[in-house]
Amino acid sequence: MQSLAIISVNLWQILISIANLIILFLLIKKFLYKPVQKMLAERQSALDKLYSDADNAKEKALLSEQEWKEKLDGADHEAEAIIQKATDTASWRSEKMIEEAKEKADGIIRQAETAADLYRKQATDDIKQEIVNVSAVLTEKLLEREINMDDHKNLIDSVIEQIGDDHD
DSSP: OHHHHOOOOHHHHHHHHHHHHHHHHOOOOOIIIHHHHHHHHHHHHHHHHHHHHHHHHHHHHHHHHHHHHHHHHHHHHHHHHHHHHHHHHHHHHHHHHHHHHHHHHHHHHHHHHOOOOOOHHHHHHHHHHHHHHHHHHHHHHHHHHHOOOOHHHHHHHHHHHHHHHHHH
């Protein structure tokens, strides 16, 4: 029967153990569970804040990316506009330079034609003068007398004009 005494159930000891268990439970709940819950809640809120900050940063990055894309598109359009304007300006300048060159060439041609006409008239007048001088000398030799130069010049000019009209 000794073995039964060791296995026997002591009611007071069970009640004291249950009371100790309840007191221990209340103490753990008061001093450990609530502070641990509080610490876990703080850590959870910190994690939530980090996640929300990360989401906000991601949204800002997406907005910033969109803004930069828009600015880049705007810069591309602006570059195209600048290139088009430069091309138009270059075309206009080249046309103007070509026009000015044509005007200068036309002016040079007109000057050359005017100079040629002037040289032709000068040569014609020189030839007429030479003919007058030669004919005066010939006439003087033929007539062996000196005639009045004004009469002689008028006579020769009329002959030269007749010859010039016949050849034109």
